[in-house]
Amino acid sequence: MTPQVSSLMPLVTAAWRRSGATLGAGTTQANIEAFERLYDIRLTGDVADYFRAIGGMSENDADEHGIRFWPLSEVCPLLEEIPTANVHLFGGYFVFADYSLWTHGYAVNLANAHDDVSIVGGGQPVGV
Numbered sequence: 001m002t003p004q005v006s007s008l009m010p011l012v013t014a015a016w017r018r019s020g021a022t023l024g025a026g027t028t029q030a031n032i033e034a035f036e037r038l039y040d041i042r043l044t045g046d047v048a049d050y051f052r053a054i055g056g057m058s059e060n061d062a063d064e065h066g067i068r069f070w071p072l073s074e075v076c077p078l079l080e081e082i083p084t085a086n087v088h089l090f091g092g093y094f095v096f097a098d099y100s101l102w103t104h105g106y107a108v109n110l111a112n113a114h115d116d117v118s119i120v121g122g123g124q125p126v127g128v
Contacts, residue, residue: 006049009050009054015063015064016069019064021063022058023057024056024071026054027052027071027073028052031051032048035072039077039094041094044115047115055071055072056069065099066099067098067099068097069096069097070096070097070098075094075095075096076094077093078093078095078107081095086124089125091111092110092111095107096108104121104122105119105121106118106119106120107120107125
């Protein structure tokens with residue numbers, strides 16, 4: 001985990017707990033490797049470290065902004081979550097969070113090495 005991400009983890013988890021969210025335990029390396037095999041992708045260091053540290057929120061929880069961060073077991077390709085999405089725009093994106101019961105989602109592009117995160121659910125990804 002990069003020092004920047006590492007230093008943010010305690011702050012993020014504390015904020016989520018203050019908002020009343022129930023956080024799961026981080027996932028195991030074996031679960032990360034199984035996810036990578038299932039989807040034939042590699043999680044970058046920061047993404048893998050995030051899931052090792054934070055297990056996502058319980059199904060009915062969200063942070064103070066109405067965003068629910070998913071456990072790795074729920075993360076999936078955007079094209080599975082939204083089958084009508086444009087494969088050329090959204091191929092490689094994996095949904096990891098949703099806003100207000102899926103008004104829109106948040107996805108990371110795992111097809112590149114940059115961990116690009118976008119708001120998804122409309123006609124094209126919107127970088128954040």
